[in-house]
Amino acid sequence: MKPRTRRALWIVSGLAALGVAAALVLNAFQSNLVFFFTPSQVVSHEAPQGRSFRIGGLVEAGSVVRDKDALTVRFRVTDTAKTIPVTYTGILPDLFREGKGVVAQGKLGPDGIFHANEVLAKHDENYMPPEAAEALRKAGHPMDKTAFAGQKGR
Amino acid sequence: MIPELGHFALVVALSLAAAQAALSFTGAATGRHALMGASRPIAIGQFLFVAGAFAALAYAFVTSDFSVVNVVEHSNSKLPLQYRFAATWGSHEGSMLLWTLMLGGWTFAVALFSRHLPERLVARVLGVMGLVSAGFLLFILLTSDPFERLIPAAAEGHDLNPLLQDPGMVVHPPMLYMGYVGFSVAFAFAIAALLEGRLDAAWARWSRPWTTAAWCFLTLGIMMGSAWAYYELGWGGWWFWDPVENASFMPWLAGTALIHSLAVTEKRGTFRAWTVLLAIVAFSLSLVGTFLVRSGVLTSVHAFATDPRRGIFILLFLVVVVGGSLAIFAWRAPRVGLGSSFAPVSRESMLLANNVLLGVALAAVMLGTLYPLFLDALNLGKISVGPPYFDAVFFPLMAPAVFLMAVGPVASWKRARLPDLWIRLRWAFGVAVVAALLLPFLLGRWSPLIAFGLWLALWLVASAVAQLVQRLEAAPQATLGAKLRAQSLSWYGMTVAHLGIAVFILGVTIVKGYETERDLRMAPGQHTAIGGYDFEFKGVREVPGPNYTAIQGAFDIRRAGSPQVVRTLYPQKRMYPADGQTMTEAAIDTGLTRDLYVSLGEPVEGGAWGVRVYHKPFVDWIWGGCVLMALGGFLALADRRYRVKRAAAVPAGAAAQGAMP
Numbered sequence: 001m002k003p004r005t006r007r008a009l010w011i012v013s014g015l016a017a018l019g020v021a022a023a024l025v026l027n028a029f030q031s032n033l034v035f036f037f038t039p040s041q042v043v044s045h046e047a048p049q050g051r052s053f054r055i056g057g058l059v060e061a062g063s064v065v066r067d068k069d070a071l072t073v074r075f076r077v078t079d080t081a082k083t084i085p086v087t088y089t090g091i092l093p094d095l096f097r098e099g100k101g102v103v104a105q106g107k108l109g110p111d112g113i114f115h116a117n118e119v120l121a122k123h124d125e126n127y128m129p130p131e132a133a134e135a136l137r138k139a140g141h142p143m144d145k146t147a148f149a150g151q152k153g154r
Numbered sequence: 155m156i157p158e159l160g161h162f163a164l165v166v167a168l169s170l171a172a173a174q175a176a177l178s179f180t181g182a183a184t185g186r187h188a189l190m191g192a193s194r195p196i197a198i199g200q201f202l203f204v205a206g207a208f209a210a211l212a213y214a215f216v217t218s219d220f221s222v223v224n225v226v227e228h229s230n231s232k233l234p235l236q237y238r239f240a241a242t243w244g245s246h247e248g249s250m251l252l253w254t255l256m257l258g259g260w261t262f263a264v265a266l267f268s269r270h271l272p273e274r275l276v277a278r279v280l281g282v283m284g285l286v287s288a289g290f291l292l293f294i295l296l297t298s299d300p301f302e303r304l305i306p307a308a309a310e311g312h313d314l315n316p317l318l319q320d321p322g323m324v325v326h327p328p329m330l331y332m333g334y335v336g337f338s339v340a341f342a343f344a345i346a347a348l349l350e351g352r353l354d355a356a357w358a359r360w361s362r363p364w365t366t367a368a369w370c371f372l373t374l375g376i377m378m379g380s381a382w383a384y385y386e387l388g389w390g391g392w393w394f395w396d397p398v399e400n401a402s403f404m405p406w407l408a409g410t411a412l413i414h415s416l417a418v419t420e421k422r423g424t425f426r427a428w429t430v431l432l433a434i435v436a437f438s439l440s441l442v443g444t445f446l447v448r449s450g451v452l453t454s455v456h457a458f459a460t461d462p463r464r465g466i467f468i469l470l471f472l473v474v475v476v477g478g479s480l481a482i483f484a485w486r487a488p489r490v491g492l493g494s495s496f497a498p499v500s501r502e503s504m505l506l507a508n509n510v511l512l513g514v515a516l517a518a519v520m521l522g523t524l525y526p527l528f529l530d531a532l533n534l535g536k537i538s539v540g541p542p543y544f545d546a547v548f549f550p551l552m553a554p555a556v557f558l559m560a561v562g563p564v565a566s567w568k569r570a571r572l573p574d575l576w577i578r579l580r581w582a583f584g585v586a587v588v589a590a591l592l593l594p595f596l597l598g599r600w601s602p603l604i605a606f607g608l609w610l611a612l613w614l615v616a617s618a619v620a621q622l623v624q625r626l627e628a629a630p631q632a633t634l635g636a637k638l639r640a641q642s643l644s645w646y647g648m649t650v651a652h653l654g655i656a657v658f659i660l661g662v663t664i665v666k667g668y669e670t671e672r673d674l675r676m677a678p679g680q681h682t683a684i685g686g687y688d689f690e691f692k693g694v695r696e697v698p699g700p701n702y703t704a705i706q707g708a709f710d711i712r713r714a715g716s717p718q719v720v721r722t723l724y725p726q727k728r729m730y731p732a733d734g735q736t737m738t739e740a741a742i743d744t745g746l747t748r749d750l751y752v753s754l755g756e757p758v759e760g761g762a763w764g765v766r767v768y769h770k771p772f773v774d775w776i777w778g779g780c781v782l783m784a785l786g787g788f789l790a791l792a793d794r795r796y797r798v799k800r801a802a803a804v805p806a807g808a809a810a811q812g813a814m815p
Contacts, residue, residue, distance in 0.1 A: 007498070018514070028543050033543075035537050036535070054536075071673060071755075071758075091764045092755070092764075095735075
């Protein structure tokens with residue numbers, strides 16, 4: 001092989017490897033995007049079945065029910081217009097409270113119950129998770145504006 | 155009075171920074187020695203005034219001066235002393251001041267340790283750093299004054315976010331900022347070299363120790379953040395691919411590529427333009443990280459700032475710095491010239507592959523971090539990109555880089571022959587394969603991914619051993635001790651850092667492969683057994699803290715089948731009355747080969763609690779590996795060739811040919 005052909009081969013294989021890497025990255029990106037839906041959108045069947053997504057809103061007051069002997073919790077997430085039932089097995093974050101903002105990630109079951117595998121409420125208690133604030137805003141909830149922008153409303 | 159003095163010190167520092175930039179650049183352009191000579195004392199003065207301002211703010215925090223808004227919002231008189239001090243950088247304003255203080259410190263260090271460098275280069279380096287510093291001081295004075303008064307003064311402060319009341323808060327931010335800001339030196343050297351139109355091996359040797367030092371601090375800073383998250387967030391994860399973490403990880407990736415590319419520029423004079431570009435990218439990513447965390451575009455505990463003026467200022471600053479430096483790069487880079495050529499199989503080509511892989515990994519992390527922000531900013535919907543994406547792209551990209559990491563140091567510069575490499579490394583390769591195939595059986599379960607991870611780590615270790623043996627055999631000295639002493643510190647440094655990667659990979663592989671995480675409900679007196687240990691929940695009681703009250707659980711731990719209590723762990727749930735927050739404080743029994751981790755979830759009925767009981771084998775190796783990486787960097791810094799006196803440094807071009815590790 002001539003030196004020039006060999007160099008061309010190296011360059012071509014380098015570019016091919018880079019192309020493969022880019023394809024791998026974009027493919028992984030595509031298949032791991034998690035979309036966000038509000039309870040109203042879920043109720044009107046805009047959310048996918050069988051694929052993981054996030055919901056956000058407020059934990060409806062009085063809706064939290066614990067299983068007698070396991071760590072399973074049922075609660076309802078509301079954007080003040082619509083609510084969806086959620087079930088989750090595990091330990092809830094410190095800032096999970098009734099009437100406070102919450103974001104859950106999981107899949108929608110055929111029974112219309114949202115099976116969460118992750119519940120996020122990792123912000124301080126005056127703070128609204130941005131997804132939850134977004135859900136309330138879309139539902140036209142007349143909330144104090146400062147609570148939306150992800151601010152500490154001291 | 156003290157806060158006003160602090161504010162005044164900032165104003166003086168700003169004018170000094172502006173003078174530092176103006177005089178240095180004018181002096182360098184006109185060749186007037188008096189102007190260039192002035193840049194050094196001015197830089198030192200600038201640092202002293204910033205330090206004074208920082209001391210004033212720290213004083214206000216330590217003495218709980220509640221007539222200062224910043225202190226009222228982020229401190230409390232009941233806060234223990236070390237956290238009152240750490241609260242100095244717990245706020246947006248304070249952390250920007252810390253940033254500027256670090257920048258002043260690095261400038262000070264450059265001014266002190268650059269006496270052997272050409273006058274014009276030093277002037278330009280200090281000029282660039284003065285410009286950056288002026289930008290940050292202006293930012294602080296215009297948008298984030300930490301000394302603003304509250305009239306009338308408050309009786310009590312709101313308290314520091316309980317998440318931040320931790321020893322991690324005392325050490326993690328300064329260390330991280332040390333690293334972030336340290337890349338400003340590499341950046342300033344790069345810009346100065348571009349302006350100078352001279353970019354050679356000597357330049358690389360001058361800027362290399364600064365870059366390595368910054369990289370070491372950044373490594374330690376990220377490691378401390380990770381360890382902190384592990385024990386403080388209460389659910390035992392050590393890396394979340396959270397945007398805030400990625401903001402510090404992106405400069406690290408760029409910095410890692412940079413220190414390798416600088417090695418090639420120093421030894422072979424190649425990769426020059428690429429090295430300069432990486433220096434610009436590394437510092438720009440530090441600024442992007444500051445922007446992401448400080449402007450409030452991210453929403454997480456780290457993002458306190460929400461004033462849009464700040465975001466716009468940082469964004470503008472970013473555009474000026476990144477855009478300006480890239481413009482200078484485009485304008486001057488063609489002049490710096492190419493280095494000597496190299497064959498497709500050579501140490502250069504492997505370092506090139508390392509740089510490409512790190513670059514692609516950096517791009518992938520950036521995509522996952524910034525794309526959701528862009529979509530959100532453009533109102534195209536809210537999405538999130540979770541850990542599965544980062545795991546799926548990061549590990550396959552890093553595996554070949556790690557493989558080459560074992561081969562590169564053995565390969566010769568310019569041209570290496572594959573058969574030679576094979577002869578030198580075949581034993582290491584064989585030992586690693588056999589050990590990786592057998593070890594998982596010892597550890598309990600065989601899976602291809604675990605075996606592969608172990609193989610990568612063992613391959614690194616075995617090839618380092620092979621290289622050491624071959625170097626000792628080749629050394630002409632008589633005794634083993636003399637042979638060991640004959641190896642350069644920079645070689646030891648590189649080897650230790652690479653072994654750090656191996657230790658890190660071992661930790662990650664084993665903890666991912668064999669950890670047990672059990673979330674369960676336990677009533678007092680109940681047992682659970684994991685990882686060969688038995689945990690007995692003894693119940694909870696209330697205990698007081700300095701500025702909180704805690705519910706404290708007790709767990710007796712025994713080895714399975716033994717009645718002897720090895721240790722009792724006391725995880726806590728802390729309530730902070732000052733702002734009504736609750737915090738989970740995990741209890742961890744740390745060991746060389748495993749951590750036992752217990753944290754309290756929430757009370758369920760009848761005295762029972764939801765608890766997390768985890769067994770994490772080798773998890774501490776993850777941070778141990780990071781410490782080794784940083785240690786390797788510090789060893790390399792101590793290498794003799796960076797401490798050459800002026801006389802030895804004069805024939806700069808010639809020096810590049812010598813001192814080969």
